[in-house]
Amino acid sequence: MKKLLTIIFCSISLVAGAQQFRYGFHVSPVANLWDTPPDLYERYGPTSGIQYGILFDQTFGAGEHIALTGGITLDYTQGGMASVESTKNWMVRAQYIEIPVSARIRTGQMGVATLYAQGGATFGKCLRARGDYTENGFRHDTDINYLNNENPGGMNYLHTNLGIDLGIGSEFAITETASVLIGVFYQKGLSDVFQDNNVKTDVKLNQMGVRIAGLF
Numbered sequence: 117m118k119k120l121l122t123i124i125f126c127s128i129s130l131v132a133g134a135q136q137f138r139y140g141f142h143v144s145p146v147a148n149l150w151d152t153p154p155d156l157y158e159r160y161g162p163t164s165g166i167q168y169g170i171l172f173d174q175t176f177g178a179g180e181h182i183a184l185t186g187g188i189t190l191d192y193t194q195g196g197m198a199s200v201e202s203t204k205n206w207m208v209r210a211q212y213i214e215i216p217v218s219a220r221i222r223t224g225q226m227g228v229a230t231l232y233a234q235g236g237a238t239f240g241k242c243l244r245a246r247g248d249y250t251e252n253g254f255r256h257d258t259d260i261n262y263l264n265n266e267n268p269g270g271m272n273y274l275h276t277n278l279g280i281d282l283g284i285g286s287e288f289a290i291t292e293t294a295s296v297l298i299g300v301f302y303q304k305g306l307s308d309v310f311q312d313n314n315v316k317t318d319v320k321l322n323q324m325g326v327r328i329a330g331l332f
Contacts, residue, residue, distance in 0.1 A: 146325030157197040189214040208247035212240040245273035297329040
């Protein structure tokens with residue numbers, strides 16, 4: 117009981133110390149950096165993508181130096197890999213809905229700017245993964261569904277993705293209640309995204325990009 121009361125009082129204290137709750141939106145052009153086993157695969161195809169979605173931001177403490185950020189993101193990726201042992205290659209265009217949660221450490225305001233560094237985690241659910249399969253320079257299939265586990269070449273796309281996020285940037289005050297965030301981030305994939313004949317291939321999706329957000 118004492119532990120429960122302690123948790124409740126700590127939660128109340130955090131809420132009471134909360135300084136500002138904000139919401140907004142973001143858009144992030146990204147590069148999809150596929151992490152593949154070098155003895156099996158190499159990167160193949162275009163790697164550009166984009167993320168966009170809504171944000172929720174809550175600052176804490178008298179100086180508002182700590183903030184928790186969450187939201188919902190739509191992540192559009194593309195890229196592929198080529199086998200180093202054969203002439204097969206796979207190109208995938210995937211769409212994720214993601215839930216990112218991160219903590220930000222903020223400096224004091226310097227003029228209109230506030231610097232920040234952040235770190236957190238992102239869970240993604242793949243909504244769609246379609247692409248092409250090529251062998252010996254001949255495209256066997258176009259716009260196939262890589263999520264259906266019945267694909268030629270024995271390569272399937274997995275339904276979930278987990279990653280960690282790291283980023284730095286600046287927050288610029290536009291008005292007393294509105295600001296713009298501009299920063300760079302790196303999203304490191306922790307889970308495999310491809311499966312080869314029901315055996316995990318140790319292929320992960322890393323992303324690097326520029327995040328532009330508005331908070332109100």
